[in-house]
Amino acid sequence: MAQALGYVTKNETGGYEGTLATMSLKKRIRILPNARKETDAQPDFRVYTEDRVEIGGGWNRVGKASGNPYVSLTFSAPEFGPNKIYANLGRAAGQEDDRIMAILWNPRS
Numbered sequence: 001m002a003q004a005l006g007y008v009t010k011n012e013t014g015g016y017e018g019t020l021a022t023m024s025l026k027k028r029i030r031i032l033p034n035a036r037k038e039t040d041a042q043p044d045f046r047v048y049t050e051d052r053v054e055i056g057g058g059w060n061r062v063g064k065a066s067g068n069p070y071v072s073l074t075f076s077a078p079e080f081g082p083n084k085i086y087a088n089l090g091r092a093a094g095q096e097d098d099r100i101m102a103i104l105w106n107p108r109s
Contacts, residue, residue, distance in 0.1 A: 030047070
């Protein structure tokens with residue numbers, strides 16, 4: 001079962017703003033379009049904390065079964081140790097506003 005690590009709201013520039021919360025961290029974040037993307041290997045978005053520290057990236061993806069677009073996120077910071085946190089942006093349960101997205105933890109097995 002997917003677990004929400006926070007919520008973000010899509011803004012007019014195509015980015016997202018909200019909160020990332022784990023057991024040891026709670027930070028306001030901004031997920032901004034990567035204006036300097038030159039290759040497919042580079043992220044479509046860069047993730048920053050409110051302190052302007054880059055903690056991750058996001059890639060536009062399309063669901064294999066659904067065909068729906070989504071954003072795949074990877075977070076990396078000293079607070080997480082040597083591991084990365086993988087997540088997806090998905091519709092927040094119970095929300096009527098389609099701009100509000102949940103950061104859904106996607107543990108790698």
